[in-house]
Amino acid sequence: MSPKMTVMLVIFFLYTTIHQLSPVFSSDPDPVQDYCLPSPHTKPCKNTSSITVDDFIYSGIKHPGKFTNKFSGVPVSASVFPALNTLGMSLVRADFEVGGINVPHYHPRATEVAYVLEGKVYSGFVDTSNKVYAKVIEKGEVMVFPRGVLHFQMNVGDSRATIIGSFDSQNPGSVKLPTALFGSGIDDELLEKAFGLKGKDIDKLKKRFRV
Incomplete structure (x- = not known):
């Protein structure tokens, strides 16, 4: 294989890898049909009829x-x-x-x-x-x-x-920061050190944002 062909293959490999992994390029999977209304039966989609x-x-x-x-x-x-x-x-x-x-x-x-x-x-x-x-x-x-x-x-x-x-x-x-930080059960000591708050302040916030 020629050096030029090798370089082209490497570039193609890097591009396809980045395209698959990078959040800049990725999104929900492309649909393979016009629509798919979920079926209550065994088939994934309702019959168009x-x-x-x-x-x-x-x-x-x-x-x-x-x-x-x-x-x-x-x-x-x-x-x-x-x-x-x-x-x-x-x-x-x-x-x-x-x-x-x-x-x-x-x-x-x-x-x-x-x-x-x-x-x-x-x-x-x-x-x-x-x-x-x-x-x-x-x-x-x-x-x-x-x-x-x-x-x-x-x-x-x-x-x-x-x-x-x-x-x-x-x-x-959706990740709401107040709930994620103070309503999820993160250890009090970590929250106190991270935000410079006292234990009683953490307790108030936990009561407010508890899920």
């Missing part, structure tokens, strides 16, 4: 969900909207009362695009060099949160705010 247009319509985000601490999040995944199965996407409706926040969190498996339906929202993310990108976005504006980065939102207007978030994954996952 039993599918109607109503299977591809979901009305569960017409209204806000239940509010907790001035925030409501209504996820739309394949578990509630089966037509999304295998399509590599999902949604969420987020509503904020005045002053309400979506606590700092990240999605390990998806990039999010957030579209403001109503209101004014202080919205941003922090990259891996700890640089923050944040700004008040208003009705009709869009912000993107790259996959796996910490991001947050807060209603800074004088009326309710609503956002629709779109994910490029069927199952983006």
Whole structure:
């Protein structure tokens, strides 16, 4: 084999390896059919003869969900909207009362695009060099949160705010930092040393964010 051919094969091998392993290039698996509505029987997908247009319509985000601490999040995944199965996407409706926040969190498996339906929202993310990108976005504006980065939102207007978030994954996952840190059972001593807090402060936070 000629040296030139050897170099070309090495480059091809490195490219295909990186393409398979790097999160920059990877995503949900590509669908191998138009759609696949889960079947309650042994086959993975419903027979097309039993599918109607109503299977591809979901009305569960017409209204806000239940509010907790001035925030409501209504996820739309394949578990509630089966037509999304295998399509590599999902949604969420987020509503904020005045002053309400979506606590700092990240999605390990998806990039999010957030579209403001109503209101004014202080919205941003922090990259891996700890640089923050944040700004008040208003009705009709869009912000993107790259996959796996910490991001947050807060209603800074004088009326309710609503956002629709779109994910490029069927199952983006969500790790909320307050709950992950203080509601997961991490040893108190570690938390005290990491945040410079006293034991009683850790106890208060654990009671607040316990799952």
